[in-house]
Amino acid sequence: MEEQRKHIEEPDASLLLAYIREKASSEEQAIVEAWLQDREENEQTLLQIARIYHVQYTHRRIGQRDSLKAFELMQERIRRRVWQKNIYRFSTVAACIAVGFFLSTLLSWWNITNDGTGVQMVTVRSNPGMRTSCNLPDGTVAYLNSGSMLVYPVPYDKDKRAVTLDGEGYFKVTHDSEKPFIVSVADGKMKVIVLGTEFNLQAYREEGVIETTLVSGKVNIEAKKENGTVVRQELSPSIKATYSLSTCKMNMESVNTAYETAWIEGKLMFYNSPLPEVLRDLSYFYNVKFEVKDPMIKSYYFTGTFIDKQLSQILDYLKISSGIDYKIRQITGDDSQGVNHTVVELTNKRK
Template sequence: MENMNPESLLRKAQALGDDIKEMESIDVLGAYCQAQTRIKANRKKSLYNQLMRYAAFLTLPLLLSSLILGYLYFGGVEAEEKYAEIIAARGSVIRYELPDHSVVWLNSGSTLRYPTVFKKENRMVELKGEAYFEVEADKKRPFYVNTPEGLSVYVYGTKFNVTAYDDDDYVETVLEKGKVNVITPCKETIVLTPGEQLHYDRQTQKSIKNKVDVYGKVAWKDGKLIFRNASLEEIFKRLERHFNVDIKLNNEFGKEYKYRATFRNETLSQILDYLAKSVTLKWKIQEPEQQSDGTLTKTKIIVDLY
């Protein structure tokens, strides 16, 4: 070893001491903790970023579905309406409750078509034949009865009768309670009050409003046949529907007769016998015949008036 003077040795010892102090001053544990904290922070950040990517991936379809449903609900194309039909066979009367809790009676040979769910702004039904309505009151949603020739009846809650058979040359509306608005095919609106009837002639397209015996017009729903100043032709047409038969009237001398009568549980034969008491009238029954398709024809009644 080289000989070193005391001054040089002192400087080296001082330098070594400074290095040792610097090393001792390093906080190894603190540095370790800081390093661990940075590692955990980096891992959390990486996991957060990854989760956000997954969330975005999962949320996008949900967001699109929500937008589509919102569009369809608030402003898009409405779901297709579904309809149901009630049919009263010839010779029967049916009582039925509609989705809004309104009640309808259908007379023989009638059909009522209605949506299975009524719209928010109105309640519309289509009638062929005759029906008596007890409409559940709803001031925000009018109830419409539409007939094939374009005549409509609308109410907000009331009791009324509509007759619109295809083989009749007229359409009638009779109001029992409340108020009825009738819109004719000519777009004329006529208001009825209780006890009034609107008679619309399909041929002339003219409407006549007059007072009537309301119960006589609507008693059919209770199984009654009430005639007030009715001709034989009118009586026979109603008997045909009520008993599901065909009646042929041979008026030999063209005489006109008017009847006032009420029938409840009488058979067709009893009614014809009653009519024959006041006029020279004979009648006979032709029994049903089997057709080529295996079905039977209607019972036919031949009436001769002398």
């Protein structure tokens, strides 16, 4: 059997940016070009970085052709390189495992639209089962959990930095006392308003519940009821606010923020957590659907920390610690939407 080929590790992000800006030294250029020749998908990775770089700085060049021309030059450089290297083909699953968290960012879907006023709307999507990060025009860093979407304008409005989130995101907001940073969720039914802070916001459309956890600084929450009245709440660090869209009620609790934000580093951390919450997090993290055959299972609690574990390993731990058996069924889903899910069937062994 032929020995599996060892791949070249991806260059540092600053080196890739230097290469894109044509400011890399000859030695640095050689490093990047060797990496480009190593595997086919590296070309698309570099092209994505170039696209992200030029989009982020478009607001400084509105009315000019320089950014578009630079991006077209980068496309041409990569196209020329296609004819100069050997193409290696790997399966999608193997590629996802190899590139890790950094490259998963670049596998996200970026969509850019123009509203006719010179403002570009940028859409960032995190692929199911993967996590993504991106830098916003003001320097704010946004991390997106699996199956999430962030939309923001370039440039921002004059008086605010408004973005829209569907899914789960962690924000490290750059301070600006004159321009509040506003995250809208649930079709504008709730807004999180900050000047500069770090917080986690979970607002998956299908959940009907919005969770806001403040890590540092201060945030203000504004939730709009059906009758038009607005519920306002200010959060302190280590406080999580859970807002129900159906009842329009907000619950406050003190939490360990490390458990709420562990997903950013590819971790899963649970401490005496209700099993429905555990299954929800596993569902998004691994892009799976759970079918609970015995309602008693939903009354269980679970504690555990997992780093770089396969889903089957976590399910085995659940089987041992909670007396739950599982069966993984074939992938199902709507192919027309391009999203598939593995179905995990849970049964109770405690009977």
